[in-house]
Amino acid sequence: MNRHISALSARGETISLLAPAKINLALHVTGRRDDGYHLLESLVAFAGFGDRIEITPAVQDRFTVTGPFARAVPTDATNLVIRARDALRARFPAKARPVVIVLEKRLPIASGIGGGSSDAAAALIGLNRLWALDLDMESLCEIGLSLGADLPMCLHGQQSGLPLLARGIGEALHSVSRFPSLPIVLANDGTGLSTPRVFQALSRRDNPPLPSPPDFSTIETVCAYLRQTRNDLYAASLTLAPALAGLLDLFAQAGARFTQMSGSGATCFAVFQDNAAAAQAAAFLKARHPHWFVVATETRSASE
Ligand code: ATP
Helix, strand or coil, X not given: CCHHHHCCEEECCEEEEEEEEEEEEEEEEEEECCCCCEEEEEEEEEEEEEEEEEEEECCCCEEEEECCCHXXXXXXXXXXXXXXXXXXXXXXXXXXXXXXXXXXXXCCCCCCCCHHHHHHHHHHHHHHHHCCCCXXXXXXXXXXXXXCCCHHHHHHHHHHXXXXXXXXXXXXEEECCCCCCCEEEEEECCCCCCHHHHHHCCCCCCCCCCCCCCCCCCHHHHHHHHCCCCECCHHHHHHHCCCHHHHHHHHHHCCCCEEEECCCCCCEEEECCCHHHHHHHHHHXXXXXXXXXXXXXXXXXXXX
């Protein structure tokens, strides 16, 4: 069974998929093209925690959103899951029978961990299977790109489980085949940040590239590498959400080996030595801030 299929679980004909949080472990903004697109270099990993999507054949299409962040997402045709379904159906109308899709929204919205893109990638992978379209990764990425720049990244990440080095405008992707699973905590104080607004607030767009990646054999080698990297969006996000600095301080107090903001924020992550330390840190944050989004999880690794 290939990794693509094993990442799915089929109960009868219902397909269940995890749409994992995308974590930018490092994000450098290295330039800007004449057409306005920013050039980025990012080391991206995918969490064992995310939204969940269930797809079941039906006599009529239906789309339901459940979960703690359901009220913050659209349930109409603008939801990226529905846009993904409709984009596939437009290309394969004869095979695209009606489906009931249930999205359990467990990731906060507009929070730098790519929830919408990950949902759309999971929908493409699930419907490709359910409708027996047999599309390869290249074709899925081409369709995905019409929905968002981060879709190819999420498709690759969900298929392989591997972290990626992303360059250009996010289209040049290289899997990192040797990488440990990182015990992490994700936290967000409820702030949503608009990605375009963060990019507008950037003061510098010509930062140095990522350092060459070493052999990522242990959590320590990963953290040592990450300490030489940056999230070049952090300063801009901080001007829009000053509370970010306090969140990173709390992680440090909780014993994190490395902390950083993901994407354009405001979700931050911290790497811990082991799962017990991550769970303890999550409990520490939750006790102080019961209403925050706080999750202890692990980044996925190739062997899963
Ligand atoms: P990124 O990390 O790529 O910047 P993000 O985590 O900041 O993404 P999302 O949570 O994907 O942002 O949401 C961005 C916008 O997409 C929101 O304004 C939201 O209304 C819209 N959206 C459409 N469909 C979804 C979905 N399934 N989940 C989340 N947001 C969605």
